[in-house]
Amino acid sequence: MDLTQSAEWQRLKEHSATIEQSHLNDLFRDDPARQERFAFRNQDLHVDFSKQRIVQETLGLLTDLARANDLEARIKDLFNGEKVNTFENRPALHSALRLPDYRTLDINGSDIVIDVHAQLSKMERLVERLHSAQARGYSGRPIRNVVHIGVGGSDLGPLMTNRALCDYPCPASHPLEVFFVSSMDGSQLSLLLRKLEPSETLFVIASKSFTTLDTLANAETAKDWIMERSNVDERMILQHHFVGISANPDKMTAFGISEDNQLLFWDWVGGRYSMWSCIGFPIALQIGMHRFRDLLAGAHCMDEHFRSAPLESNIPVLMAVIGIWNINFLDIHAHAVLPYDGRLARFPAYLEQLEMESNGKNTTLDLKSVDYATCPIIWGEIGPNAQHAFYQLLHQGTEKVMCDFIAPARRYNDIDDQKGSEVLRKQHILALSNCFAQSRVLAFGDHALSDTGEVPFYKRYHGNQPSTTILLDELTPFALGQLIALYEHKVFTQSVIWRINPFDQWGVELGKVMAGETLSVLHGDNSLAGQMDPSTLALINETLKLQDK
Amino acid sequence: MKIIIYGNNMSAMGAAGVLARTGNTVYLPISSHDLDSRRISVTEPGLRGLLQSQFDSGRLRSYDPQHPPTEADIHWLNLESNAYDKAASIVADVASRHEGRLLFINQSIFGIGSTSRLNAVLGNDEQRTVVYIPDSLRGGRALESFIHPDQLVIGSDSQWAISRITAMARVLMGTNQRIRIMSSQEAEFATLALNGMLAMRLSYINELANLADNMGIDIETVRDTIAGDARIGKHFLNPGCGFGGEKFSDHLLLFSDFLKEKRRSSLLRTVIDINERQKETLFRKLWRHFQGNLKGCKVAIWGASYKPGTADIHNAPSLATIDACMAQGVEVRVHDPLALQNLAEYYRNAENLVLCSTPEQAADGADALLLVTEWPEYGMRDFDRIVSNMRRPLLLDGRNVYDPGEMQDYGFHYHGIGRKAV
Numbered sequence: 001m002d003l004t005q006s007a008e009w010q011r012l013k014e015h016s017a018t019i020e021q022s023h024l025n026d027l028f029r030d031d032p033a034r035q036e037r038f039a040f041r042n043q044d045l046h047v048d049f050s051k052q053r054i055v056q057e058t059l060g061l062l063t064d065l066a067r068a069n070d071l072e073a074r075i076k077d078l079f080n081g082e083k084v085n086t087f088e089n090r091p092a093l094h095s096a097l098r099l100p101d102y103r104t105l106d107i108n109g110s111d112i113v114i115d116v117h118a119q120l121s122k123m124e125r126l127v128e129r130l131h132s133a134q135a136r137g138y139s140g141r142p143i144r145n146v147v148h149i150g151v152g153g154s155d156l157g158p159l160m161t162n163r164a165l166c167d168y169p170c171p172a173s174h175p176l177e178v179f180f181v182s183s184m185d186g187s188q189l190s191l192l193l194r195k196l197e198p199s200e201t202l203f204v205i206a207s208k209s210f211t212t213l214d215t216l217a218n219a220e221t222a223k224d225w226i227m228e229r230s231n232v233d234e235r236m237i238l239q240h241h242f243v244g245i246s247a248n249p250d251k252m253t254a255f256g257i258s259e260d261n262q263l264l265f266w267d268w269v270g271g272r273y274s275m276w277s278c279i280g281f282p283i284a285l286q287i288g289m290h291r292f293r294d295l296l297a298g299a300h301c302m303d304e305h306f307r308s309a310p311l312e313s314n315i316p317v318l319m320a321v322i323g324i325w326n327i328n329f330l331d332i333h334a335h336a337v338l339p340y341d342g343r344l345a346r347f348p349a350y351l352e353q354l355e356m357e358s359n360g361k362n363t364t365l366d367l368k369s370v371d372y373a374t375c376p377i378i379w380g381e382i383g384p385n386a387q388h389a390f391y392q393l394l395h396q397g398t399e400k401v402m403c404d405f406i407a408p409a410r411r412y413n414d415i416d417d418q419k420g421s422e423v424l425r426k427q428h429i430l431a432l433s434n435c436f437a438q439s440r441v442l443a444f445g446d447h448a449l450s451d452t453g454e455v456p457f458y459k460r461y462h463g464n465q466p467s468t469t470i471l472l473d474e475l476t477p478f479a480l481g482q483l484i485a486l487y488e489h490k491v492f493t494q495s496v497i498w499r500i501n502p503f504d505q506w507g508v509e510l511g512k513v514m515a516g517e518t519l520s521v522l523h524g525d526n527s528l529a530g531q532m533d534p535s536t537l538a539l540i541n542e543t544l545k546l547q548d549k
Numbered sequence: 550m551k552i553i554i555y556g557n558n559m560s561a562m563g564a565a566g567v568l569a570r571t572g573n574t575v576y577l578p579i580s581s582h583d584l585d586s587r588r589i590s591v592t593e594p595g596l597r598g599l600l601q602s603q604f605d606s607g608r609l610r611s612y613d614p615q616h617p618p619t620e621a622d623i624h625w626l627n628l629e630s631n632a633y634d635k636a637a638s639i640v641a642d643v644a645s646r647h648e649g650r651l652l653f654i655n656q657s658i659f660g661i662g663s664t665s666r667l668n669a670v671l672g673n674d675e676q677r678t679v680v681y682i683p684d685s686l687r688g689g690r691a692l693e694s695f696i697h698p699d700q701l702v703i704g705s706d707s708q709w710a711i712s713r714i715t716a717m718a719r720v721l722m723g724t725n726q727r728i729r730i731m732s733s734q735e736a737e738f739a740t741l742a743l744n745g746m747l748a749m750r751l752s753y754i755n756e757l758a759n760l761a762d763n764m765g766i767d768i769e770t771v772r773d774t775i776a777g778d779a780r781i782g783k784h785f786l787n788p789g790c791g792f793g794g795e796k797f798s799d800h801l802l803l804f805s806d807f808l809k810e811k812r813r814s815s816l817l818r819t820v821i822d823i824n825e826r827q828k829e830t831l832f833r834k835l836w837r838h839f840q841g842n843l844k845g846c847k848v849a850i851w852g853a854s855y856k857p858g859t860a861d862i863h864n865a866p867s868l869a870t871i872d873a874c875m876a877q878g879v880e881v882r883v884h885d886p887l888a889l890q891n892l893a894e895y896y897r898n899a900e901n902l903v904l905c906s907t908p909e910q911a912a913d914g915a916d917a918l919l920l921v922t923e924w925p926e927y928g929m930r931d932f933d934r935i936v937s938n939m940r941r942p943l944l945l946d947g948r949n950v951y952d953p954g955e956m957q958d959y960g961f962h963y964h965g966i967g968r969k970a971v
Contacts, residue, residue, distance in 0.1 A: 134876035138841065140833030141826070236841050 003499060004372055008065040015061055016329035019053055023464050024443045027055060040315050042305045044298070044479040045486065046409075046471040047315050051443045052322050052402075053330060053466045062321035063311040066497060071311065074496045079307050081107045081268070085503035086365055092503045094273035094488065095303045097265075098296040098481075107268070116277075119264050123278045124289045126243065126263070130202070131172040131288070137240055138232045139199035144176055147192065148282040149222065150206030151182040151214045154245070156353050157275025157484075158282045160346035161295070164480055167343070171288040178282045184214040186221055193222075198229040204243045206279055208271050210251035213512070219255070245278045270503050272353050273488060291477045298481025306489040316486050319468065320493030323402070326466060327373050332400040336390075337380030340407035340435035341428075343475060347406070348380025351487060358491045358502035365499050374498050376402075383407075384434055394442060395461055403442060403467040406483070407435045408475040439467045550717075552576070553618055555639050556627035559593055559861070560656055560684045560796075562600060563695050564625060569603035571721055576618050580611035590891055592860035595692055619646060626655040627684070630799045633659035633666075640670045644677065651677040652710055655733075656684040658740060660803060664704060664733035680705040680714060681733040683740040684796070690858065700727040704736025741804035745817050748801050750785040751792050752823040758788035758967025759830070768967025769949060788966045790870070790921060790947030791828035793855030795863035828869035831919045831945045834964050835874075838917070838943060844878040847940065849915040851908055852922025853885035853892050860887035862895060866947070867921045875901050884911040886924055909935060916941045923948040932959040 038050040081091040133142035244252035245263045263278035284292040326332040337348040359375035411428040445463025472479040495502035569575040581604040591597040603609035664681040681704035687694040758768040776783035805817035855865035882903040905911035944961040956963040957971045964970045
């Protein structure tokens with residue numbers, strides 16, 4: 001039966017008509033205990049859904065919908081390595097990347113936990129070598145700069161995480177800096193190379209397929225740069241200045257990366273779910289291997305919660321179904337991610353990929369067009385900065401928006417020797433006060449004020465914008481691991497109910513093919529120009545004209 | 550006099566030996582048994598024998614560090630640079646048990662102003678005082694440098710303490726001593742400044758040597774010219790593969806941090822960084838020679854102590870070289886006349902480290918020979934035989950001890966520091 005025709009969906013439809021009548025002010029007035037009823041904890045995460053436009057009945061109907069769509073069985077399939085990525089006929093086993101080494105998971109007769117930990121150990125040896133200043137460049141000097149070249153899933157996760165955990169000191173015996181380069185046009189790379197000493201620089205080429213154009217273009221530029229300045233042969237440069245991370249060892253070898261410097265992951269790991277594999281190498285380099293393992297442990301903790309908790313208290317499931325409630329029943333199609341901690345600056349961009357590349361789909365698993373909305377538009381920014389940018393729209397615009405507020409409760413508590421930590425602590429409290437204030441105003445509008453008095457109409461706030469607040473006890477590797485896995489499982493749960501495949505991304509393929517064609521036209525091959533639309537052709541001609549000048 | 554020594558480092562043992570020899574009753578927190586069982590490593594030539602004989606005479610006595618003797622004429626502090634708190638607690642403890650005059654001689658440096666802080670613990674009382682006397686110990690000739698320092702610096706404002714110490718110095722060192730009296734703060738400053746000056750000279754000449762290396766210029770010629778200028782002189786201008794030693798390095802770090810904090814100056818930090826890089830200079834030459842493929846190579850190292858004449862390996866360039874080689878899967882074969890025992894303890898169970906009882910044994914079958922510490926006995930060997938027993942005749946001279954032409958005649962492929970390779 002079509003999803004929207006199902007009894008569960010229809011019941012939610014009816015229920016939504018009553019909820020649409022109520023303002024969040026009413027919901028709080030009618031249920032004084034909702035802040036307890038709708039708040040959940042898993043280890044270092046406290047998740048509060050009470051400012052969502054739901055009542056107890058809503059959650060019941062939503063979990064009914066989830067059950068009717070076999071969510072529990074599908075969760076089992078996910079963890080057991082069934083081929084949940086149906087269109088590509090393979091499992092999606094990012095959860096296996098964080099299994100402790102004493103666990104086992106048989107896939108096609110082999111225990112992949114052994115492979116996972118073998119690669120982690122290989123990565124650990126590389127990390128230790130770099131940390132102990134015993135990885136050497138062509139001159140024999142220790143490597144001090146690591147440039148991670150990757151894009152998409154090979155970039156966003158590590159980049160976000162390294163920023164998030166920047167308070168943790170790098171455990172290297174000497175100064176070691178990790179940089180990220182992703183942009184295809186080489187602008188990030190060329191800017192960075194000006195600052196680096198080639199004999200002390202290591203390039204990490206991260207690409208699941210090892211065919212990603214953006215990454216390989218940057219890798220070639222990096223190789224040229226170091227060859228030109230070193231005056232030693234290519235073999236030596238490749239051996240001592242390049243590490244590869246990929247699911248395609250043959251391609252790494254063809255590039256010239258020695259086997260010792262190859263870190264592997266597998267086709268059953270989706271790119272945007274790959275930071276838990278050796279793609280996390282730059283994370284381990286920056287925070288150390290044991291903290292990287294804490295990150296894995298945090299994610300594993302959320303895995304265990306997701307696979308075992310009943311749907312009614314399963315945080316990723318609740319987050320997912322409340323999202324579906326907002327999107328499909330309350331007609332909200334914009335989702336703002338608002339961390340109140342500057343270290344989480346890259347978290348919105350990370351979620352943009354995780355959610356939109358996963359669930360930005362319009363075809364069901366049985367190859368029908370969906371007749372309901374799927375993934376909304378997700379964007380975000382550090383909350384306090386966004387207050388000075390787009391919050392105006394959240395408060396007084398015409399779009400309905402759902403928000404996730406994310407903040408650590410504690411910060412700067414363990415920094416004894418950092419001068420001014422008291423002042424910094426005050427700044428953190430200031431940020432928290434803004435976090436709570438904004439979610440209040442969004443929910444309650446002017447009613448949040450005790451006395452609205454004679455306020456002119458243009459100063460009024462309607463409120464009733466729903467939000468979830470996620471409090472981390474502290475922004476530790478463990479808590480961050482939990483947080484990311486929470487969203488991963490939320491995305492999976494939504495895909496199950498929407499009946500779409502969250503693990504492929506065919507929508508990005510055509511553009512790659514077209515770019516190839518366009519490139520040949522830009523290079524002067526006119527044989528394909530005939531198939532091109534006049535708009536694009538005109539742009540190309542204009543560009544060629546300008547380049548000749 | 551009755552003297553209690555606090556601390557068990559080389560300076561503490563040196564002071565104990567010499568003070569006991571001149572008739573004092575000296576208490577040291579090390580027993581004759583510790584020396585025998587080698588639980589305490591004595592890296593100074595002659596020191597073990599001196600201590601043993603003083604124990605035998607009964608003037609040198611050991612005590613349990615938990616229960617120091619109650620009374621003494623002089624309390625002598627020889628602690629590590631990071632042990633200020635320990636010093637303060639010793640001072641407070643002794644003060645609480647003693648009425649009347651008290652004399653502490655502090656030879657430790659915990660930073661500039663730390664002796665003043667210790668005096669504050671004593672209530673800044675003229676009669677109960679801590680005097681700072683720089684530790685003039687020089688590794689390899691500790692006893693000699695203790696008895697005959699170039700100058701005796703006394704950092705104190707207490708007249709009776711100064712008189713007592715000058716009288717004692719006359720007995721210990723003879724009458725022709727150059728004695729400089731100043732505040733303890735000035736004395737601490739001067740000690741660290743002197744240390745920094747020496748380090749600067751070494752890093753400067755090393756940086757010049759590295760430059761010369763790439764230009765086909767012989768640094769030895771340049772060095773002789775600089776040293777020939779009377780304003781500069783010849784000391785501490787030998788290019789080489791870096792300097793080490795516990796006290797020298799600790800004090801340099803201490804002063805570098807102090808300069809950084811007070812003046813935002815990175816001058817000494819740079820000096821230290823250059824030296825740390827310099828410690829790997831032989832390794833880098835090796836690396837480049839073998840084009841980064843060192844796995845399976847055998848490398849002989851001559852000299853492991855941080856300088857000749859001592860068994861001390863603290864911060865020695867040999868350690869950086871050995872670490873770097875082992876990390877590349879190189880078999881390292883080391884000879885040192887005194888330091889092998891310390892090396893064995895430092896690298897417990899290292900698979901790729903072979904300790905050799907003769908220089909020839911170390912070089913046997915090696916792909917390269919690295920001279921790291923210029924012990925005199927490495928100067929003249931049967932090089933014909935050594936070359937013929939090596940797998941590859943590569944000689945990396947970290948102290949520019951050998952004549953490049955002569956070594957070439959033996960059949961070596963020779964690299965020095967800042968010299969043209971032959």
